[in-house]
Structures are given as C-alpha cells and as structure tokens.
Amino acid sequence: MTVLELRDVRKIYPGEPPVESVRGVSLAVEAGEMIAIRGASGSGKSTLLHLMAGLDRPTSGSVRLDGQHVELLTDLQLAGLRAWRVGVVFQQFFLLEALTAVENVASGLLYRGIPARQRRAAAVEALERVGLAHRMHHRATKLSGGERQRVAIARAVVGRPAIVFADEPTGNLDSAKGGEILSIMRELNEEGTTLVVVTHEERVAAACQRCIELRDGVVVS
Amino acid sequence: MSGVLQDEKDAVGTRPQIKRSSLRLYDLIPTGTLGLRTRRTRAVLSALGIAIGIASMVAVLGVTRSSESHLLGQLDRLGTNLLTVVNGDDLGGTEVELPATAAPMLRRISGVLAVAPTAQISTARVYRNDQIPTGQTGGLAVRTTDASLLATLQGSLKLGRFLTAADAPVTVLGHDVAKQLGIVRLDAGTRVWLGGHWFTVAGVLDPFTLAPEIDRSALISFAAAKELLDYDGAPSRIYVRTDPDQVTQVADLLAGTANPANSFQVKASRPSDALTAQIAVKQSAGALFLGLGAIALLVGAIGIANVMVISVLERRAEIGLRRTLGATRMHIAAQFLTESLVLSALGGLGGVLIGSGVTVVLAMAQDWGIAIPPAAIGGGFGVAIVSGVFAGLYPAMRAAALSPTDALRTTGG
Numbered sequence: 001m002t003v004l005e006l007r008d009v010r011k012i013y014p015g016e017p018p019v020e021s022v023r024g025v026s027l028a029v030e031a032g033e034m035i036a037i038r039g040a041s042g043s044g045k046s047t048l049l050h051l052m053a054g055l056d057r058p059t060s061g062s063v064r065l066d067g068q069h070v071e072l073l074t075d076l077q078l079a080g081l082r083a084w085r086v087g088v089v090f091q092q093f094f095l096l097e098a099l100t101a102v103e104n105v106a107s108g109l110l111y112r113g114i115p116a117r118q119r120r121a122a123a124v125e126a127l128e129r130v131g132l133a134h135r136m137h138h139r140a141t142k143l144s145g146g147e148r149q150r151v152a153i154a155r156a157v158v159g160r161p162a163i164v165f166a167d168e169p170t171g172n173l174d175s176a177k178g179g180e181i182l183s184i185m186r187e188l189n190e191e192g193t194t195l196v197v198v199t200h201e202e203r204v205a206a207a208c209q210r211c212i213e214l215r216d217g218v219v220v221s
Numbered sequence: 222m223s224g225v226l227q228d229e230k231d232a233v234g235t236r237p238q239i240k241r242s243s244l245r246l247y248d249l250i251p252t253g254t255l256g257l258r259t260r261r262t263r264a265v266l267s268a269l270g271i272a273i274g275i276a277s278m279v280a281v282l283g284v285t286r287s288s289e290s291h292l293l294g295q296l297d298r299l300g301t302n303l304l305t306v307v308n309g310d311d312l313g314g315t316e317v318e319l320p321a322t323a324a325p326m327l328r329r330i331s332g333v334l335a336v337a338p339t340a341q342i343s344t345a346r347v348y349r350n351d352q353i354p355t356g357q358t359g360g361l362a363v364r365t366t367d368a369s370l371l372a373t374l375q376g377s378l379k380l381g382r383f384l385t386a387a388d389a390p391v392t393v394l395g396h397d398v399a400k401q402l403g404i405v406r407l408d409a410g411t412r413v414w415l416g417g418h419w420f421t422v423a424g425v426l427d428p429f430t431l432a433p434e435i436d437r438s439a440l441i442s443f444a445a446a447k448e449l450l451d452y453d454g455a456p457s458r459i460y461v462r463t464d465p466d467q468v469t470q471v472a473d474l475l476a477g478t479a480n481p482a483n484s485f486q487v488k489a490s491r492p493s494d495a496l497t498a499q500i501a502v503k504q505s506a507g508a509l510f511l512g513l514g515a516i517a518l519l520v521g522a523i524g525i526a527n528v529m530v531i532s533v534l535e536r537r538a539e540i541g542l543r544r545t546l547g548a549t550r551m552h553i554a555a556q557f558l559t560e561s562l563v564l565s566a567l568g569g570l571g572g573v574l575i576g577s578g579v580t581v582v583l584a585m586a587q588d589w590g591i592a593i594p595p596a597a598i599g600g601g602f603g604v605a606i607v608s609g610v611f612a613g614l615y616p617a618m619r620a621a622a623l624s625p626t627d628a629l630r631t632t633g634g
Binding site (some may be wrong): 076096 | 242538552
C-alpha cells in the first residue's frame, strides 16, 4: 500500500529571481518502508520534507499523503492530517523545555483532543519503545542530546502515525549517539513504522532499505 | 490504545475521512501558561503593570467610598437640620450683635424645634490663671449662652455638667479650650481666669463638628455675663434646630425674623453644607485619581502586549512544532490569547488584593469604616480581563498568521 506518493512536485519561492528549490520530484513510499532521501545542503531536501509532511503545499504537481491530496486540502484538514497521520522528527529536537520527557511525548497527542490520562499512558509506552522509560520524569533541559532526540522520536511515533519523517535526526549528535538513534529508528521500522529519513550522511542512508539521491531539487537516482 | 489512536484499517481505501485536530478546553490553560511557567520573572513583572493599574483604581474607589461613608455617617449622626443665624462678622472676625428679641422671635417660626442664642463677649478673654500675660489668648473666645445650647446642638459633655440658670462664676469649656489650657480632669478647685474674674470650671464639652466655634469658646451663663462682664443681653449667633422636612422653608425665614430692620446683614447658614461640600470634593478628587489609575492600567496593558509580541518572536520554533503536531491557526491564537488573559487575570487579582489592602490600611489609620464598593472589585477584575484580551489579540494574530514552514525555518536548519 502506498502511504506517500509525489508526482512531478515543484516548489517555487517567489522573489527576484524566483527560487525553484524542488524541480519535479516523483517518488512513492510503501507502508512499512524505511527510505532515505540524501542530498548535500542546498539540494532542496528540507523543502521536500516540508512538502511530504504536509507542512507546505507544492507550487505544482501532486502530493498524496495517506490517501489525501495535500494540494487540495484546506488548512484545517491539513492540520487534522498532521495531528492524526504524520509524525516529524527534527534535527534540533524542538522539545518544550519546561516539560518533562513524558509530557513532551504526550504533547504529540495534544491536538487530537483526547484526554490527558490516555495521552500520558501512550507517552509512557512510546518512551519505553525508545528505551527511555527511566528518564521519564526528567525535564527536557536535563537530558543529553541523544536522549532529547529519543524523546523527539517517541513524540513522533506516540500516535502511531501512518508515516514518520525525520529531518537530519543525527545531525546534532556525535557518531555514537547517532548510531543509537539509527538503531532505534530501525527497530521502530521493524515494528511496522513507515519512515522517511532526510539526511546528508552516507551512514544514515546505508541503514535504510532504499535511498533516493537529490541534487539541485531533482532526483538523480 | 486502539480506541484512541488511529486504527490501521482506516488507512485502507483511497480517500478516508480526515479526522479533525482539536484541543481540549482543559488543555488550553496548561498549554497557554507554558510560556509563563518558563519565564516567571517576566510574567510577574508584566502582570505587575496591570496589578498597579487595577490596585490604584480599586484603592481610589475604596478610599473615596470609605471616607465618604465616614462623612455620611457623621452627617447622619449630626443631622442636616441645624441652622445658624449670624449678624455678619466684622473685619476682625468678631460677631456683631443681633437684636435681643431675635431668639424668642425665631422660636415662633413653625418647624423650629429648638433655638439656642449665644453671644461672643469680645471684651473678655480666658486664661489658665492670672499670671498669663494679657493678649496671649491662644485664639480662645468667651461666649455666653444658656442651657438650651446643649439640647439644640445635641452635644454631650466629656466631663462635669453643663451651665444652669442659677450659676454665677462658673464656666463650661469647649473641647479645644480645655485641651489648650491643659484641663484633663475636674475638681472643686479647677478655675480659669476669665474676663478678670476667677471662674470655676463646671464641665468640658465633647467636640461639635458642626459648630467648631463652640469648641474654641469658654461658655458662661447670661446671668454671669451680665453681672461680671457688662453683657447687654443681645445675642450674636443663634443655633436653630428645625424639623428635618422643613429645613429650607425655615432657612428662608430666618434672616427676616431675626433682624427685621437689617435682614440683609443676617447670614443664615447650614453647617452641614460644609460636610456635603467635603464629600463632593472627595468625589471629584476621586475621579481625577481614577483617571490616573486608568492611565496606569493602559501602560500595564501595553506592557503585556509588548511582552507577548516578544514572546511570539522568541517562540517561533515552538509555534512551528505545534503546527507540525497538528495545531490549527486557531489553536495557536487561543494559546497566546490564553497566556495574555492569564497574565492580566493574575494582575487583576493582585491589583484587587493590593487595592483592597491599601483601602483597609488607610481606613483603619483614619478610623473610618471600611467600605470597598463591590463594583470596584468586580469592575477592576473585569477591566483587567478586557485589557488582557486587547493586549493579547495582536500578538495572537501574529502567531497564528505564521506558516509552519516559516516558523520552523527561522531556527537553525
């Protein structure tokens, strides 16, 4: 089953001159896959991630995410799609620093409008999945970089979304911690999570089943 | 978990229904106060701006009302039905005589309940003893009257007894006179040197708010004044107590009745008017301070708006994250509006408490009853909330207008 399908997707940022950062990308991600999108910085991979995750709409072409045509959805529908069907892991983690690890993970379910107790129970389970149950009640500020990224991953998968995107998930970590994050992502994938990892690292790409190479906004392999 | 989280089979089929993103109402408060909990000092300082505005408004209203109720209580107690008739003052402030017939004539006006004639004896002075140099009077006067005075003024004695018709060289001292001469208790030998004669002090009066001139007078009987001080029997100031419902009618008749020959010279006045005027003055001063409080509140609200704008700028990444997690624009706006509402509500609450506290302390210090109008408390809090909405509206709109990608792009990456 295809979770994500891009057809000739383009994104042009208006300006003088206009910048075309994604120039006709077509790709498909099947459920249960773990694929890498690799490219140097400036190759348009962050823009592509925003388009794939439903954070932005393409200038032309079509993005089908979880069966929905992103370019046809209203802001409200898109927000609903993100709340229920999409998880994103960022390079900078973006944890809420006043909150504990478990509260941060539970915030991944905040906009589903489900009761706090159920959010918390799911968060505890997700933290266990990333091996961080023992740090549950620590504040985000008290966690190491690797631990923070694991919290961020738990937050992305806590709602069991149809697809999880990771934007340079190891970019801010040393190689040992990066390796831990990679193996956690592989485990999650083995448990059935569909993963799309955007990276410039060979090592990360090698850990995926498939790698799409991006250069200057076009897929080269 | 299965009931809560998305079932796998929903994803099958080409166009499944999209579930809506929603934020529970009781999640809004913790979400909206997150920024405040992270930056407590800033939150306290910006709430303080609102608190000062509200506190000054509540305190102004409370203090005004407390002092007003004190004055109104005084008015109630003293009554507004006391009138005085004076035949004008000369340039030195000494009272000029009225005709000797004035008091009996005034008693005949219908609606008059009591009349008390008094006369200031300008030739006589009162001293503690005969050793005090002549002229060091301390502004104290000698006044002759009769037993009707106490009843007409509804006054009371602090010490001793009042004048009776039979008294010869006996005096009753006004409150200020006794204080100034240092007479705190009475015995048979307590005397003062009055008009060149020794007068035994028979009593000391409590203060008269509506007749302060009595406080500054040593009172002697008409008989004593005639015998020892060559008093001719004409009154110079007459107190008239009227039926409370006929005060104005009686007041109109006083001048002509007291001195038919020279009625234009006679001044008939209502001493309680001074208290009424005091209330009016306090009310208008209160309005002025209320305006100043409103300005303080405005400054406080601008402070909150300022802090909120900065907060939105600083928290772009958080806004981007929340949009990624499924927040709608409305959710973001609601979060920031909640933050500013909580700030202003805390400020309003603090302001009401501080303002009430100031009122209580001031009222107790002045010995007034504590009267804080409920409208000031409710209104103060309400105004704080409204200013919070206005202060938060613009920053909330700005936060909501931010697109997820713009919000995410600004930090790193």
